Amino acid sequence: MGRSKPKKTKRKTLFISIIVILLLISSGIAYTVLNTTHTNSSAVKPKKTSSLNGIVASSSVAIAPADVTEDTGEAGWVKVKSKKKLDKFTDLSVQGVTIYRANNPKVLKTATAQIPGTFMMSDIVAKYPDSLILNTSGFDMNSGQIVGFQVNNGQLFSNWSNTAYGSAAFIINKDGSAKGYDLSTPADDILKKGAQQSYGFGSILIKDGAVLPNDGSVNWMIHSYIGNDADNNIYLIISDTSVGYDGTMAAIANLNLQNLVVLDGGGSSQMSLNGQTIFASQDGRPVADFIVLR
Structure with a gap:
């Protein structure tokens, strides 16, 4: 009997020690939970999309009505005014990203109606041989109807819409x-x-000099872009397969772009200069809208 008491005392001491340790752990967890600031990181993380063209549907916005013209007439030229005189066209390309800067160019948009027809790059080159040419706005490949906000000759022929x-x-x-x-x-x-x-076709990546949050619309596929810098030079850009958002933004980081908009991509992406192919369409695709600079 004299030896059983120490055993009981030891068990009691061990039990009390375990209780104390558990209380300390519980207190620590409670303190951490109560003093942790929860942040909503959805504003900085790109949205995920399973869409093959990588475009994320925009949030629903009330679209103001506007009069739309069925056909805006023969495409006309607009003279872009750059602040400094440079070479007309300058190749600023880097690995995986084709970049051409145009200084003080005259600019023409080929699409003048919602269903303008589709054309091969060779068709546009034949008509405007001494020019820098890039595919631009997206279109429905079944109907040929151009999509998104569309203006030519100062007339609206397609208003905004709540689509992807x-x-x-x-x-x-x-x-x-x-x-x-x-x-x-x-x-x-x-x-x-x-x-x-x-x-236009996709989202806007840079607006008024500010880089907007990555919305996930630039994925691993080929993408075309149009933008301008602080001196109002125009930039035509194509990012190749697997370059993605980060690679594209790194390539244009030092260009001081004020605006950058995503255009139609994939097989639609194509560029030529003075009749020479700079970037060929992957599948020889005819498209509904080109920009021509000379």
């Missing part, structure tokens, strides 16, 4: 200035500010 496509547009104004817009700006407001031509 055409949530942004690159605008060239009558006075030769350029600016990026998204669908939150009514068509009539854009037209009142002098819009003569518009180009």
Whole structure:
């Protein structure tokens, strides 16, 4: 009997020690939970999309009505005014990203109606041989109807719509200035500010000099882009397969771009200069809209 008491005391001491340790652990967990600041990181993480073209559907926005013209007539030229005189066309390409800068160019948009027909690059080159040419706005490959916000000759022929496509547009104004817009700006407001031509399909990556949050619309596929810098030079850009958002933004980081809009991509992406192919369509695709600079 004399030996059983120490055993009981030891068990009691061990039990008390375990209780104390558990209480300390519980207190630590409670303190951590109560003092942790929870943040919503959805604003900085790119949205995920399973869409093959990588375009993320825009949030629903009330679209202001506007009068739409069925056909805007024969495509006309707009003179872009750059602040400094440089070479007309400059190749600034880096590995995986084709970049051409145009200084003080005259610019023409080929599409003048919602169903303008589709054309091969060779068709446009034959008509405008001494030019820098890039595919631009997206279109329905079955109907040939162009999508997104579309202006030519200062007339609206397709208004904004709440779809996965055409949530942004690159605008060239009558006075030769350029600016990026998204669908939150009514068509009539854009037209009142002098819009003569518009180009768009995907989202806007840079607006008024600010890089916008990555929305996931630039994926591993080929993408075309149009933008302008602080001196109002125009940039035509194609990022190749697997370059993605990070690679594209790194390639243009030192260009001081003020606006950058995603255009049609994949097999539609193609560029030529003075009749020579700079970037060929992967599948020899005819498209509905080109920008021509000379």
